[in-house]
Amino acid sequence: MYLKEVCIENYSSLPKAIAQGATRIEICDYLVSGGTTVSKGVMHEAAAYCAEKMIPLMAMIRPRSGNFIYNDSELKIMGYDIIEARNLGLDGIVLGCLTDDHLIDEDAIEQLLEEAYGLQTTFHMAFDAIPVEKQFEAIDWLxxxxxxxxxxxxxxxSLPIEETLPHLKELVDYAKDRILILPGGGITNENADDIHHYLGVSELHGSKIVGEL
Structure with a gap:
């Protein structure tokens, strides 16, 4: 068995996702752009519903679409959203900040992690923009x-996940028990079991991992 994190857009798909077997939810808006932060109202209602169903809830913290290079004002916005997520009883947040040369923005992440004290944190697919030869150092730092x-x-x-599985396996093996590698992007209810067995991971992520919503 493995945890199935379902990424949903706004609130409307939440009840169906849980009914179909989601064991953790990531809630975000504007999925076509990779997801942005939902409103405080959506967070509130999603947190209440997930608490009732005893399902952990993660919120995307991303103030806009586009790249992952944020200025001071955007980082303040992200900090406020993290505080709201914690105050509303969410279990965790999903974020990622990069520098101009596509490395982890360590100062920005450290700042946001202070705001996120007590919450689970996931570094999102901004990770895939980091040069491959630098990803192992990034794992160490995170x-x-x-x-x-x-x-x-x-x-x-743009690549099917079947083509990226060998590199994912390298990341999983390198991370070992220090940090969890959460595969995502193109994982569905049809291929999830095979990916789980190949990678030996305990969690998988996808918008269709429990089927169409």
Missing amino acids: AGHGVQRILTHGGDL
């Missing part, structure tokens, strides 16, 4: 700063 998991496709999202 693990050392208490981040629980890294959501990654193992390569460009």
Whole structure:
């Protein structure tokens, strides 16, 4: 068995996702762009519903679509959204910040992790924009700063996940028990079991991992 994290857009798909077997929810808006932060109202209602069903809830913290290079004002917005997520009883957040040269923005992440004290944290698919030869250093840094998991496709999202599985396996083996590698992007209810067996991971992520919503 493995945990099935379902990524949903806004609130409307939440009841169906849980009914179909989701064991954790990531809630975001504007999925076509990779997801942005939902409103406080959506967070509130989603948190209440998930608490009733005893399903953990993660919120995307991303103030806009586009790249993952954020200025000071955007980081303040992200900090406020993290505080709201914690105050509303969410279990965790999903975020990622990069520098101009596509490395982890360590100062930004450290700042946001302070705001996220007490919450689970996932570094999202901004990880896949990091040069492959630098990804192992990134794993070391994130693990050392208490981040629980890294959501990654193992390569460009234009590639089917079947083609990125070998690199995902390298990341899983390197991370070992220090930080969880959470595969995502193209995982469905039809291929999830095979991917789980190949990678030996305990969690998988996808918008269709429990079928169409």
